[in-house]
Amino acid sequence: MMSRRFPEAAAVGVGGFVRDDTPTEQVDRREAVVASLAGTVRDLVDATIRTTLGDAELHRIRDDLAAVVDRLRAGQLPGPAGIRYNSERRSWNWGNAVMGAANALAPPLDVVHDASGCHADVDLGAAYEGPPGLVHGGVSAMLLDHIMGETASAMRRTTFTGTLTTRYRRGTPLGPLRLEASIVREEGRKVFVAGSIADADGVTVEAEGVFIQPAGAPAADG
């Protein structure tokens, strides 16, 4: 498996874009496997939060899980997963906090690029609670940061969050939610993006963000 820095990443001084010539079909197969594992770990997180079992049983379960962790540790990357891509332009970032297929902490967000920007439908459970029954404000900001960042990047350029402003109009209930984002305008290396989270009754959080193409990164249309 060949590995070298993505030239654009080197230009902007950011590591972690790694060329990886695993064929797409093999990447897809592996992604399904790690996503299935992460799905079960996500169930584990939810089950752990909501368990009412007694202390002795929880100690036994903890020991069983510690043994599972040891099995996973038998083969590990030396650091975080980063973003990998192959010559067919298939890229994968399985550790990403918001959409990483292998990351049980990620809801995960399945972002769809559409004509006006991006949207995603997500169903947030007990692990994302802040106020009782409501989504943690930091989680809302994290999900918006991601979908707005993907919108700014538009699958063709690197942008980083410069400023993200969120307005929490009312509590966001746990359960099914819709995220949307679109580009408002661009000024040089700055991309201004609007985003929102909505439940069945309408918008709960609005956001504005300035996403910046780092100096040295290729021009928007380059």
Ligand SMILES: CCCCCCCC/C=C\CCCCCCCC(=O)SCCNC(=O)CCNC(=O)[C@H](O)C(C)(C)COP(=O)(O)OP(=O)(O)OC[C@H]1O[C@@H](n2cnc3c(N)ncnc32)[C@H](O)[C@@H]1OP(=O)(O)O
């Ligand atoms: C070949 C294609 C490849 C495509 C690859 C696509 C990959 C897509 C993959 C997956 C999508 C994932 C989506 C991710 C979503 C999540 C995003 C995050 O979580 S990002 C992590 C959090 N953010 C940071 O850690 C940034 C840390 N900050 C910085 O790195 C710098 O401060 C940076 C880049 C933001 C600005 O640095 P400077 O050196 O470029 O900035 P200066 O030259 O001083 O300013 C340029 C302009 O920007 C304004 N500016 C600078 N900083 C600003 C800020 N913080 N807020 C607002 N404006 C700012 C300035 O006023 C200036 O504007 P004037 O040109 O004068 O009009």
